[in-house]
Amino acid sequence: MTKDGQTRQPRAERTRRQILEAGAELFSREGYHATSSKKIARAAGISVGSFYNHFRDKKELLLAVYREHVEKVHETILAALQDADFAGGRRKGRGLVEEIINQTLRVHSLSPELHRQMTALRYTDEDVARVVAQEDQRVADMLVRMLSEGGALRVDDVEAAAWVVLASVEQIVHAIKMSEPPIAGERLVAALAEMVHRFLYP
Amino acid sequence: MTKDGQTRQPRAERTRRQILEAGAELFSREGYHATSSKKIARAAGISVGSFYNHFRDKKELLLAVYREHVEKVHETILAALQDADFAGGRRKGRGLVEEIINQTLRVHSLSPELHRQMTALRYTDEDVARVVAQEDQRVADMLVRMLSEGGALRVDDVEAAAWVVLASVEQIVHAIKMSEPPIAGERLVAALAEMVHRFLYP
Amino acid sequence: MTKDGQTRQPRAERTRRQILEAGAELFSREGYHATSSKKIARAAGISVGSFYNHFRDKKELLLAVYREHVEKVHETILAALQDADFAGGRRKGRGLVEEIINQTLRVHSLSPELHRQMTALRYTDEDVARVVAQEDQRVADMLVRMLSEGGALRVDDVEAAAWVVLASVEQIVHAIKMSEPPIAGERLVAALAEMVHRFLYP
Amino acid sequence: MTKDGQTRQPRAERTRRQILEAGAELFSREGYHATSSKKIARAAGISVGSFYNHFRDKKELLLAVYREHVEKVHETILAALQDADFAGGRRKGRGLVEEIINQTLRVHSLSPELHRQMTALRYTDEDVARVVAQEDQRVADMLVRMLSEGGALRVDDVEAAAWVVLASVEQIVHAIKMSEPPIAGERLVAALAEMVHRFLYP
DNA sequence: TATGAATGAGCATTCATTCAT
DNA sequence: GATGAATGAATGCTCATTCAT
Numbered sequence: 001m002t003k004d005g006q007t008r009q010p011r012a013e014r015t016r017r018q019i020l021e022a023g024a025e026l027f028s029r030e031g032y033h034a035t036s037s038k039k040i041a042r043a044a045g046i047s048v049g050s051f052y053n054h055f056r057d058k059k060e061l062l063l064a065v066y067r068e069h070v071e072k073v074h075e076t077i078l079a080a081l082q083d084a085d086f087a088g089g090r091r092k093g094r095g096l097v098e099e100i101i102n103q104t105l106r107v108h109s110l111s112p113e114l115h116r117q118m119t120a121l122r123y124t125d126e127d128v129a130r131v132v133a134q135e136d137q138r139v140a141d142m143l144v145r146m147l148s149e150g151g152a153l154r155v156d157d158v159e160a161a162a163w164v165v166l167a168s169v170e171q172i173v174h175a176i177k178m179s180e181p182p183i184a185g186e187r188l189v190a191a192l193a194e195m196v197h198r199f200l201y202p
Numbered sequence: 203m204t205k206d207g208q209t210r211q212p213r214a215e216r217t218r219r220q221i222l223e224a225g226a227e228l229f230s231r232e233g234y235h236a237t238s239s240k241k242i243a244r245a246a247g248i249s250v251g252s253f254y255n256h257f258r259d260k261k262e263l264l265l266a267v268y269r270e271h272v273e274k275v276h277e278t279i280l281a282a283l284q285d286a287d288f289a290g291g292r293r294k295g296r297g298l299v300e301e302i303i304n305q306t307l308r309v310h311s312l313s314p315e316l317h318r319q320m321t322a323l324r325y326t327d328e329d330v331a332r333v334v335a336q337e338d339q340r341v342a343d344m345l346v347r348m349l350s351e352g353g354a355l356r357v358d359d360v361e362a363a364a365w366v367v368l369a370s371v372e373q374i375v376h377a378i379k380m381s382e383p384p385i386a387g388e389r390l391v392a393a394l395a396e397m398v399h400r401f402l403y404p
Numbered sequence: 405m406t407k408d409g410q411t412r413q414p415r416a417e418r419t420r421r422q423i424l425e426a427g428a429e430l431f432s433r434e435g436y437h438a439t440s441s442k443k444i445a446r447a448a449g450i451s452v453g454s455f456y457n458h459f460r461d462k463k464e465l466l467l468a469v470y471r472e473h474v475e476k477v478h479e480t481i482l483a484a485l486q487d488a489d490f491a492g493g494r495r496k497g498r499g500l501v502e503e504i505i506n507q508t509l510r511v512h513s514l515s516p517e518l519h520r521q522m523t524a525l526r527y528t529d530e531d532v533a534r535v536v537a538q539e540d541q542r543v544a545d546m547l548v549r550m551l552s553e554g555g556a557l558r559v560d561d562v563e564a565a566a567w568v569v570l571a572s573v574e575q576i577v578h579a580i581k582m583s584e585p586p587i588a589g590e591r592l593v594a595a596l597a598e599m600v601h602r603f604l605y606p
Numbered sequence: 607m608t609k610d611g612q613t614r615q616p617r618a619e620r621t622r623r624q625i626l627e628a629g630a631e632l633f634s635r636e637g638y639h640a641t642s643s644k645k646i647a648r649a650a651g652i653s654v655g656s657f658y659n660h661f662r663d664k665k666e667l668l669l670a671v672y673r674e675h676v677e678k679v680h681e682t683i684l685a686a687l688q689d690a691d692f693a694g695g696r697r698k699g700r701g702l703v704e705e706i707i708n709q710t711l712r713v714h715s716l717s718p719e720l721h722r723q724m725t726a727l728r729y730t731d732e733d734v735a736r737v738v739a740q741e742d743q744r745v746a747d748m749l750v751r752m753l754s755e756g757g758a759l760r761v762d763d764v765e766a767a768a769w770v771v772l773a774s775v776e777q778i779v780h781a782i783k784m785s786e787p788p789i790a791g792e793r794l795v796a797a798l799a800e801m802v803h804r805f806l807y808p
Numbered sequence: 809t810a811t812g813a814a815t816g817a818g819c820a821t822t823c824a825t826t827c828a829t
Numbered sequence: 830g831a832t833g834a835a836t837g838a839a840t841g842c843t844c845a846t847t848c849a850t
Binding site: 642643644654655658663664 | 822
């Protein structure tokens with residue numbers, strides 16, 4: 001059936017979308033454990049059985065939601081990279097460092113609660129851990145490429161450096177956005193930028 | 203009840219101890235959610251009712267277990283600080299940086315799974331978040347004091363610097379110990395030490 | 405607690421009894437699969453949770469119910485064995501054969517539907533198969549003893565003979581009681597008695 | 607549709623075949639209850655809807671599968687009956703008895719798990735009970751005919767005798783093939799043969 | 809203080825069957 | 830005839846907490 005790829009699964013695709021949206025909403029607002037399959041179905045306007053026709057189980061939905069989120073993040077980043085302003089002078093040195101931090105801040109604002117959930121679950125659930133680690137690596141690779149192209153680095157082991165920098169930035173941005181650190185965010189961001197800059201560049 | 207003079211410890215205190223030990227063991231081995239009050243009682247050799255006589259609920263036990271763990275950690279650190287060798291030359295510069303990282307590595311080996319559990323829960327549970335943040339701050343204060351005493355710093359905002367450094371170290375050590383990062387631990391530790399050192403010292 | 409064995413678990417024992425009775429009733433009337441834990445709890449006048457406090461799962465209840473049934477059966481049989489009339493002359497030959505068949509008929513009347521359920525489940529469930537086989541063996545041992553004491557047998561392999569005889573009797577009585585065989589029960593019983601008698605005795 | 611003359615079989619018939627084969631396979635391998643209509647459809651390479659176009663429901667398929675199995679069994683038996691060797695001397699006396707037992711053993715090897723399933727279901731499901739009973743009767747009739755032609759019987763009520771013999775043989779063979787009786791199969795078969803022989807023949 | 813039976817809402821998932829296309 | 834998405838009741842079982850003894 002379906003002579004052309006377009007018309008494939010007319011209803012099915014729409015249902016899947018509804019479930020994905022309901023899932024994103026609920027996982028973020030109530031957390032993974034507090035989101036029952038019944039709630040998902042109700043929020044998506046379908047039956048429980050239908051949910052399980054489209055996703056093997058709750059976790060598969062979680063990962064699908066996360067993957068969609070991650071794609072959105074990458075689009076955001078790629079768009080920024082092509083920004084003329086950025087190309088102007090922010091591809092290395094202090095400019096790059098600030099860009100990294102700002103992007104991370106922006107990404108965290110995109111769907112902060114989903115992010116929090118995934119961070120919690122990665123310590124608890126193998127599958128989540130694997131998927132999140134993959135994504136981290138993908139970003140690290142991207143940074144390695146940018147650093148290599150930027151020239152004049154102070155570090156030898158660029159791969160380790162990229163990984164360490166991203167882990168630190170991620171952790172600190174996360175703390176700023178999600179908890180209320182006892183020190184003002186701006187001071188932390190300033191210190192962070194300083195630390196990363198001195199590390200990477202002469 | 204006390205047949206011999208040995209049993210100076212009031213019975214209540216002894217029961218509490220048993221519960222704390224059972225809790226530490228179970229939370230670490232099976233995780234917080236998988237540890238039911240029934241299991242705790244059985245492992246402690248008491249009844250469920252008795253457990254609830256000593257702790258308001260499961261979370262109170264978790265926090266008590268965590269506090270005990272944290273005390274042990276501090277004792278370890280303080281012991282190290284009084285170590286002659288350390289006093290010799292590791293109170294500033296590269297020596298201090300390495301000391302921080304090593305201490306963190308050691309602490310993570312003390313009770314890695316309990317640590318993992320707390321890390322997961324801090325993103326999910328307000329009370330856990332608060333208690334863990336307090337502890338983080340306590341360590342940060344300690345570092346601020348040491349940095350101030352060590353002289354010749356490159357940073358202005360010592361408080362923010364201490365916080366940023368500890369967050370980074372904690373995160374990276376955690377990743378090394380708990381997951382399997384795609385880059386060898388030694389390379390990450392080396393990069394981390396380099397980053398922190400360049401940041402703090404001229 | 406409980407200084408004497410009598411007073412042990414006052415409430416608990418009663419609850420257990422209620423569950424056992426509800427289980428016996430429901431498994432017989434509705435079948436094992438159609439009997440939900442909710443139904444059992446309601447019929448026993450307790451909560452679902454309480455049911456699971458007393459039995460690990462539904463199957464454990466089934467086996468407990470079966471064991472009680474089996475004990476009742478054995479009491480019936482033992483009572484019959486001490487019957488003066490029986491002792492009179494029914495311990496061997498035609499008398500014994502008829503006694504076996506009659507006992508089996510009587511036992512099948514004791515709780516026919518439970519019996520049917522167990523028979524169905526033994527083909528499907530390992531645990532049930534094991535327990536029912538044990539019971540079968542216990543009865544076979546008893547018959548072996550009686551045959552050995554009765555003297556003048558025509559068979560060499562008494563154990564195999566006992567097993568084969570009981571299996572046949574059981575099967576045919578079962579068919580008579582539970583389905584409606586196309587031949588009148590009396591004719592089948594007569595043929596069965598004849599077969600067994602000719603087999604065992606000269 | 608039929609591009610070549612080969613495809614004489616109407617499509618409907620072919621689909622039905624695929625379903626029957628998938629059903630036989632699955633019911634045997636996984637059991638009736640564990641076989642969902644979805645699985646059947648997938649194994650048959652068709653859609654769920656299509657399955658319900660060909661069979662009213664799952665049970666109808668089960669019975670159809672069983673009927674096919676039974677036909678195969680009868681072909682096997684009839685083939686054996688026309689075997690010269692058999693005609694030679696195994697149509698009565700010890701020869702016949704052994705033939706009955708061997709045939710039953712062979713039949714049980716043909717599709718042992720399907721057999722087990724039907725045996726379990728006949729105690730639980732009216733329709734299955736009826737169909738299996740019909741088949742039993744058909745075999746009994748066949749035996750009655752053979753016994754009558756063999757002459758020199760010791761029994762008066764040939765019909766009841768045939769029924770009783772088949773029930774016993776069936777039960778014991780079943781136990782040997784499906785469970786692990788506590789007595790070696792050969793001893794049981796020997797006892798069984800002895801019992802049946804003494805019963806039927808002078 | 810200690811005990812452990814009782815509670816009951818809650819959860820993830822399955823499955824036979826229907827029916828619009 | 831064929832398709833496969835949709836349905837939703839039903840199931841076995843868990844668990845933190847309470848409270849009468």
